[in-house]
Ligand SMILES: NC(=O)C1=CN([C@@H]2O[C@H](COP(=O)(O)OP(=O)(O)OC[C@H]3O[C@@H](n4cnc5c(N)ncnc54)[C@H](OP(=O)(O)O)[C@@H]3O)[C@@H](O)[C@H]2O)C=CC1
């Protein structure tokens with residue numbers, strides 16, 4: 295049997311724990327770097343309930359944030375929230391070896407560049423997760439549904455490292471689409487996240503059904519998707535208008551759903567406002583594209599943050 299690549303998860307919350315468990319199922323050695331959950335995971339491992347079965351596992355090594363690795367991992371998978379004030383390059387630096395491939399499973403747009411600049415010699419694989427999962431208590435994750443990954447080499451292409459990792463995820467039991475144009479796929483995913491995630495926060499943690507069924511809600515979402523599309527097109531990623539209907543129809547078919555940003559808001563955690571919305575508005579400004587709905591939502595969220603002392 296050939297030896298499987300070693301994996302190190304930095305940020306083993308809902309997403310890191312779930313995809314770490316999938317790679318563990320595929321036979322990879324999986325280590326984790328933890329902050330607040332270090333003690334509990336060292337003692338009890340990571341517990342994951344899932345429609346795929348019990349995915350609980352014990353990481354081969356549990357490191358504490360600020361530690362140093364015994365060996366460089368083949369793949370470092372970064373799954374922390376993308377937040378202002380969190381320097382992700384500094385966070386992963388102690389764990390990156392000369393041959394480590396850096397894998398991002400995080401939401402947002404324009405989130406790879408700073409890492410590509412910090413680690414110009416290391417291949418970067420960018421992934422989009424289509425999944426409903428949340429941490430319910432320290433070291434415990436509930437995977438509710440879905441789980442597909444879309445992944446590609448950043449900034450474009452599909453290299454051998456990306457191919458190998460995608461095959462391991464598939465072996466572990468999830469669906470994967472590999473793409474030559476992962477940045478375009480980020481824009482496609484933002485058609486959903488950029489309207490729904492921030493709006494759910496303004497609407498006090500509203501789920502998808504409440505957002506779409508409220509008088510004017512669907513129209514607002516459609517307008518916001520249209521604005522994201524216009525910015526994407528200006529950046530060289532034109533998309534078919536039919537994607538607006540597809541996003542609305544697909545969301546209506548799901549049970550009422552609270553996205554990851556709504557859950558962060560409801561649990562009094564910082565939200566990924568700039569990764570998901572602010573960066574899109576900044577690109578729109580650079581491109582000279584008017585995005586009045588996106589801008590209104592962004593400014594409103596900034597006001598809320600100012601009131602909460604988080605600006
Ligand atoms: N949950 C979901 O359903 C989906 C999430 N996503 C995206 O996936 C990404 C991860 O989200 P999710 O897993 O839900 O977030 P979680 O909050 O569940 O997990 C983030 C993890 O990062 C850890 N972390 C933060 N800083 C450090 C540090 N310095 N050292 C070690 N660990 C650290 C946190 O630890 P601590 O507890 O100490 O803060 C936590 O375990 C986000 O970009 C999100 O938008 C995408 C699709 C769906």
Ligand SMILES: CC(C)(CO)C(=O)C(=O)O
Pocket residue numbers: 401423424425426486487491552553554555
């Ligand atoms: C698309 C969705 C809703 C789940 O994959 C997500 O990205 C989120 O919860 O932020």
